[in-house]
Amino acid sequence: MRPLLDHLRRFADRTAVLTDTTTLSYRELADRVTWCARDLGTRRTLVLLEARNDIEALTHYLAALAAGHVVLPVPEGADTDALIATYRPGIIVDRHGMRGGDDAPPVLHDDLALLMSTSGSTGSPKLVRLSHTNLAANARAIAGYLDIRDTDRAATTLPMSYCYGLSVIHSHLLVGAALILTDRSVAEPAFWELFDHHRGTTFAGVPYTFELLDRVGFAEMRLPHLRYVTQAGGRMPPERVRQFAALGERRGWALFVMYGATEATARMAYLPPEFARTHPGAIGRPIPGGSFTLEPLKGWPDDTGELVYRGPNVMMGYAERAGDLALGATVDALRTGDVGRRCAPDLYEVIGRTSRFVKMFGLRIDLQRLETSLADDGMPALCTDTGDGLAVVAAGAHDPDDVRRRVARASGLPVAAVRAAAVPALPLLPSGKPDYPRVRTLVADGPPAQESAELIDLFADVLHLDPAHISTDATFVDLGGNSLSYVTMSVRLERALGHLPADWPRLPIRELERRPGPRPRWWRSWGTTLETSVALRALAIVLVVCSHAELFEMWGGAHILLGIAGYNFARFCLTPLSRPERFRHLRTTIAWIALPAVAWVAFALVVTDDYHLSNLLLANKFLGPHDSMTAGRLWFVEVLVWTLIGLTLLFWLPVADRLERRAPFAVAAAFLAVGMALRYDVPGLGLGHDAWFTMLAFWFFAIGWAAGKATTALQRAIVTVVLIVGVHGYFGNSLREALVTTGLVLLIWLPTVRCPAVVALAAGAIAEASLYTYLTHFQVYPLFGSHRLYGVVASVVIGIALTAVVTQVRARMRDRRLTARDPARAPALR
Known part of the structure; x- marks a missing residue:
């Protein structure tokens, strides 16, 4: 136990681990490892570890090594029955905690330290046996050629159960660098917020990672501390290697393309960054301490041969049964199965395979x-x-x-x-x-694949797009999805997939297919998943209509809607897409709010005396008249539209766009501070209660915005405190203040709720129709006189009906466009 613990304590107060909520020094990490090692015991055994990128899993992994045990990391949620039956681990550590395994664990060779899956196996429990020497040698080589420094901070973009992901951990802990532990994908804005917040200097990726980077606008991100990026896990197309190498040169970071295998404890070769643009198809040169030979192959040219690797990181051998764990080293060279040749002095490239092994998605x-x-x-x-x-x-x-x-x-x-x-x-x-x-x-x-085709058709139907123009790489946000369409999409997607990933709006269609499928029967029996923002939107609009119709009075729904609007602005408008795409999404969102509002006001002006010409501009709060009983009815729409217009113009400015991308929560918090200054009338405008229904109510929008950008418990707590302080005394009505506070606290802390399917469908329909219900209910419920309940029901039903009509009109417009473009598609569309 002593050597590993001494190594960790050697770096004392240097930062070792960073997460959303926790920072650990090397001394604190060593203390945790010590306590955990004591729990694991001193009797040497095999520890099967469900490896997650979190502090608990990292601590158990290091503790097992420190205590002299052999570790078998497995992916989170993996089916481990075959492994447990074959290798009889003495200790099992998973999401449920630590428990004893087999009372008669297998005999373990003294040099054995780690067992790794031969990735991509077809159900066979075949494992790679790695020694302490293998781990140390590979970590030293990687730290050497990457020039890893004790000031580096590496994000864990790959799972710990994968040799590439584990090598990142080994090489950084070796030199006293820090790990940013996260399971988030590079496709999620929250990953980049965490990476930037902790001043990340590096991250690793497989080829698909770089596809995601292309899609999320990585080229436009400002990452001032990024030093280098590594790629392995399969061949990346040469043109993409050139692309990212050139980007790195412009932005001041380096791209390292690498070649390896689990059997080599991760790495065998690396391509120095200076060769990435001139030799993008090469695997590079052997890592320090390693070497390649080309062994002649029948039928291949003389200058080629099978790549055979030798070095201290070559595995001890394979294991296929428990008895193999007692064996010493059975191989001294690794036959890669790749046909290679020299493409420059000391550089190699792979041009084929000798066997039928392939490597993709990090799997062999x-x-x-x-x-x-x-x-x-x-x-x-x-x-x-x-x-x-x-x-x-x-x-x-x-x-x-x-x-x-x-x-x-x-x-x-x-x-x-x-x-x-x-x-x-x-x-x-x-x-x-x-x-x-x-x-x-x-x-x-x-x-196309049935699942892909079904999801593409679903996206096309909800967003009124041509299915032929939707790629499986596209996301809801990429395709122009916004707060007006995500309600329908979330309900239908949950029905199609049997589950609703929390980050679904920013997941590509093909990634949605990879997410775990329908929950077990016991989970589904509790109902279906409904986003809290959808539930709140439905409840808020019902409360608005009931209060206006005087069925009962429970005010505050419109202010909850304003907070939800800010929350959706953060999720669907301020996305990682390019600045022009952001502008296009904002413009579309404004149009789909403002145009129906103006159209309804125009209609109401003809058939009623409710509104004035200033309402056509959605500017009654600016232009008046202010003494009309009906002129202020649309205050919520006015505040929302003009807030969005102002923010659209602001974020069209490159400097504002860059600042928001760099510090999304800080920018939202700054606007919240401005909103609070208006709430407390710091400028001295003296509007009193009139401020409830004017642009000075912007701070509710800002609360939602900040909640949408909050990624840590501390940030959510800050927003919650500001909300509670701001609402207290705002309305002078305890019930109203409690209602608004409760609604927005749920929005901040509870992303989804479980409810019966019929409730979810009803809530989805009502929430989707909230805009049209809000616009029309003022003219609908008075038609029913004293029959207030009928008036409320009619208002909601008409809102839903109008939403359905508009949806059908948009669908027909889409079909006409597609038919005009390709008449042969007309019968299918009909």
Whole structure:
């Protein structure tokens, strides 16, 4: 135990770990590891650890190593039955805590430290055996060629159960650098807020990570502390290597492309940044302490050969049964299976494969074993790679989508990465060997995946877009989704997926497919998931109508709606998209609020005496008249529209846009401070209670905005305190203040609620229609005189009906556009 603990304590008060809510020094981390190691005990055993990127999992991992145990990290939520049955761990640590395992754990070799999955296995519990020497040698080599410094702070963008992710932890703890522990994706704004807040200097990615970076506007982000970015986990297209290398040169950070395998404790080669633009297809040079040889291959040119790697980081060997854990080193060189050649002095590139292993999404997949597994399961098939996924052809009357799902389960790949076709007989060459080029051809022109097609159709239907123009890389926000359409989308998406990921508006369609599927039956029996903002929106508009119709008085709904509007502004308008895209989304959002409002006012001016010409400009609060009984009815819409217009003009300025991207919560908090200054009349305007219904009520919008950008418990607590202080005494009515406070506190702290499906559907319909209900109810409920309940019900029903009509009109307009563009599609659209 002593060497690892001494190493941690050597860095004393240097920062070791940073999370959303916690900062640990190396001394504090060492203390936690010490306590945890005592709980694990001194009897050497195998520890199966559910590895998450959090302090608890990191502490257990280090404690197990410090106490001399052997660790087997597994992904969060993984099915570990086969591993437990095969290797009989003595201790199991998962989300439920630590518990004892097998009373007779296997015998462990003295040098054995870590067991890692051979990624992409097809159900086989085959593991890689790594020694303490392997771990130390690879960590030293990585720290050396990356020049990792004790001032570096690395974000954990990859899981700890993956050798690449674990190597980031080893190499940074080796030199006294810090880890920013997070499970968030680089597609989430909250990741970048955390990264910037903790002055992150580096992060790691697989090829798909860089696709996400392209989509979230990484090129425009201001990350002043970023020093370098690493890429491994599969071949990245040379053009993308050039792209990010050039971006790094412009922005002052370096791109390291790397090559490795679990069997080499992660890394075998790296491409120095200076070669990334001139040799983007190369794997680079061997890491310090390692070397390559090219072993001749029959049928390949003389200057090529199988890449064979030697170095102190080469594994001890494989394990396929518990008895193998007692073995010493059984290999001294790693045959990679890659065909390589020198492309420059001391640089290597991979030009092919000697076997049927492929690597994608950070997984190494044995295609031969995959085919065998499928055949054993009654599905004869041929599998080959397409560069960014798998092509699979199955023989027999199989449903291609069933083929995709079974291949995904067997390989560990997401369903979206598999394309499949079913044929009467497997394609063969004249020699009788499998015709893999034909496999690619058979699936290349096939229809899109059923799950993808269904989700694309769903997005197209809700957002009134052409399905043909929707990519599986697109997100709800990318496609122009906003607060007016997300209610319908959230309800329908929850029904389609059986669950509703909290971050669904910013997840690409293909990523939605990868998220865990429907919850277990016991969970579904509790109802369905409903976003709290949707529930509050439905409740608030009902309270507004009831209070105005004098069915009962419970005021405050409009102010809750204003807070929700600010919350949605933060989520759907201030996104990681480019500045022009942000502007387009804001412009669309304003139009879909202002245009219906102006149209209804115009109608009301003709048939009633309720409004004045100033209402057509949504400017009654500016232009008057102020003494009319009806002129101020639309105050909520006026405040919202002019607030959005002002913020749109502000964030069109490049400097404001950059500042908001760099410090989103700080900017929101600054506007909240301005709103509070207006709330307490610091300028001395002396409007009194009139301020409830004017632009001075902006601070409710700012509360929602800050809540939408809050990513830590401390930030949410700050917003909550400001809310409670600001609402206290604001209305002079305790019930109203309690209602508004409760509603907005729920918005801050409770993202979703569970409720019966019928309640969720009703709430979704009412919330979606909240704008049209608000606009029209003033003219509807008076028609029912003293029958107030009928007036309330009619107001809500008419709001829902108008929303449905507008939705249908938008759908027909879309269909006409598509028909005009392609007349052949008219029958399908009808």
